[in-house]
Amino acid sequence: MDGIHDLGGKEGFGKVDVNEPEEAFHAEWEARMLGIVRSMTRPDDWSLDWFRHCREMMDPSDYLTRPYYDQWMQTYSSMMVNSGVASVEEIATGRSKTAPDPAADPINAQDVAKSMNVVGTYDRPYEKAPAYAIGDRVRTARHGHKGHTRLPAYARDCIGTIHCYRGAHILPDTSSAKSEELAQPLYTVVFEAKELWGEDSPDGDRIYIDLWESYLEKP
């Protein structure tokens, strides 16, 4: 979707706060929110891409102005309401209107130590050969679509070169839209800065973007 989240190349956002203190969290509630996300029981069909899409669906002014973990709070809340796990009223008051599930068994502190080292992987078996080889020139899609996608707007309808093949990874466009995984070849594609931003860009500067096969075509 052409949402506010697709920020690459947008202008007018000012300087980066390079003097931010280095500690992990700047407020206790930020740490609690990350802890909640890592610990909470959730429906099996919440994918990472569904989460990202739900965050993208926030009001654009909220997306640009609300603190990062506050956006997580509202995004997970929206997912809970959507999946029937809680109501807006329950989330607003912090009080449950129903008894807990008798089978409820959330992860405990000992489980955290174990799950900390679990490696999530997103590549999947794929029968066919990838369509492109290293060094091939490719053109990116000219148009996006209304759903979640990972081709940034700034790199649409541009010519790049296949830098490497990363294996077949879960396609975000489908895993954000239904409860199933579709594996598709993933490439890192390299673009000259001049191709993306014009002739004033320095010679030799390049941008590397991970792109799925269906975002690409032969030029």
Add this chain to the structure above:
Amino acid sequence: MTEHNSEKIAHIHEDLHSHLPSEPALRVKALESLLIEKKMVDPAAIDAWVEAYSEEIGPKRGAQLIARAWTDPAFRELLLTDAPKAVAEFGFEGWATGHTVVLENTATTHNLVVCTLCSCYPITLLGVPPNWYKTAAYRSRAVREPRSVLAEFGVTLSPDIEVRVWDSTSEMRYMVMPERPAGTESWSADQLAAIVTRNAMIGTQRDLPLAVKEPA
């Protein structure tokens, strides 16, 4: 089963915006209370994650990988060609480390990592990302004017150094290996790890100063 309906989510966002408490701290507190009442979360598990991200899971991990690579050519080769295996040697596996890629800075190239679409970051090796990494300013500008972003961080690159910006649009997780500073030839891996900064592994720092950490 979850209904994946964008319009419905947008409507729920509006509803939440109007009804949730006014302060982020109060909103998160209400959510935690609700999840505890519903037995969907154990507060001791939240404590354990907070402690892990405050102490154990931080940039010291990435720094140890880099320092080992500087002092052990075989490990350097492994880190640059099969980073997940190198990560496993240190027992640093975790969220998204299965697709780690390490990018080597050289005398003629400088790497910089960004996620323009959200906030993808090698959290298990560098800890929670700094807030600036997730801001519109960094995300919008890092791909378009990386040299002026770097200048704000105090990094001035001569025109003969090529900039390579990596936009983390997939689950691949990118981490930069800075150049080993001259004058550290006799240093141990532990001494070297102490000078590798988080920003150097994101790419917003290039030269690592030695002044603070002279070997004993």
